[in-house]
Amino acid sequence: MRRLAPAALALGLAATPAAAFDIGAMSEDERSMFRDEIRAYLLENPEVLMEAIDVLERRQAAEAVANDKALVSTNMESLVDDGYSHVGGNPDGDVTLIEFVDYRCGYCRKAFPELKQLIEADGDIRVIYKEFPILGEDSITSSRFAIATQLAAGEDAYAEVHDALMTLRANPTEEVLARMADDLGLDGAEIVAKMDDPEVERRIQENHALANRLQISGTPTFVLGDQMLRGYVPLASMQEIVAEVRASEG
Structure with missing residues (x-):
């Protein structure tokens, strides 16, 4: 089976209307291929994971600061x-x-x-x-x-x-x-x-x-x-x- 290039996959997903892209409507083979493409892309580009973790940590830190400010204000x-x-x-x-x-x-x-x-x-x-x-x-x-x-x-x-x-x-x-x-x-x-x-x-x-x-x-x-x-x-x-x-x- 020919694998889609990660870039082509990303472009294809970006060009697909949200309503048209329904993972739940995929067949088992399509879902398996989709997972394989994602896994292959992440293995080839592990820095993406670090970027995602960094974004998550900064988001969680900002949420914690906002929560603390609310607690201080209330008390x-x-x-x-x-x-x-x-x-x-x-x-x-x-x-x-x-x-x-x-x-x-x-x-x-x-x-x-x-x-x-x-x-x-x-x-x-x-x-x-x-x-x-x-x-x-x-x-x-x-x-x-x-x-x-x-x-x-x-x-x-x-x-x-x-x-x-x-x-x-x-x-x-x-x-x-x-x-x-x-x-x-x-x-x-x-x-x-x-x-x-x-x-x-x-x-x-x-x-x-x-x-x-x-x-x-x-x-x-x-x-x-x-x-x-x-x-x-x-x-x-x-x-x-x-x-x-x-x-x-x-």
């Missing part, structure tokens, strides 16, 4: 004004950066000094921390202690403990955390006792519910403007995104 009030999340940086800043953080997350720790550099150097970024412990009991204990600090000693104390937890190398037992707080000039025993306050658990559960609505399953996750940034973002890239957000909102 914006809970993100920026839940009534309990710590607000740092410049509270009146023109750009808001929100971080879902787990103190035992290696990438959160990697991002930590770069975020501090970004916030301090810029001077006009409001940062909101969402306690989102997902990596086991040490993560939960650390977040409970941070929230208990906020309840017992206020926002400035929370900021100090947050930074200390991000660099803590020891296992975060209650004894270790109390000692850490004492070293910061806080009352460690009082904060440990506050960890059992139902409000601590409520806040953690609220953050988990919000993360679920945003389809967040990992840390760090950032919300910057209307964008969701899933995972570690280098300082230079974060600076570029901040500039883009300012330009779009200015």
Whole structure:
């Protein structure tokens, strides 16, 4: 049986009206030949597959960005004004950066000094921390202690403990955390006792519910403007995104 050249096949299909080209109306022999032609063409031109995969990946990435923007828009009030999340940086800043953080997350720790550099150097970024412990009991204990600090000693104390937890190398037992707080000039025993306050658990559960609505399953996750940034973002890239957000909102 003579095979159609791939180019001739493509030209023939392009010239055939959609209504006239009905694969379902083909005979088994015609369908088999059609499949063989496609297979032969792809084997002879494998770069077509890579082009198709590239188009698919770019399309899926664009769809994911659009979906994330819609999720951020729907949940914006809970993100920026839940009534309990710590607000740092410049509270009146023109750009808001929100971080879902787990103190035992290696990438959160990697991002930590770069975020501090970004916030301090810029001077006009409001940062909101969402306690989102997902990596086991040490993560939960650390977040409970941070929230208990906020309840017992206020926002400035929370900021100090947050930074200390991000660099803590020891296992975060209650004894270790109390000692850490004492070293910061806080009352460690009082904060440990506050960890059992139902409000601590409520806040953690609220953050988990919000993360679920945003389809967040990992840390760090950032919300910057209307964008969701899933995972570690280098300082230079974060600076570029901040500039883009300012330009779009200015």
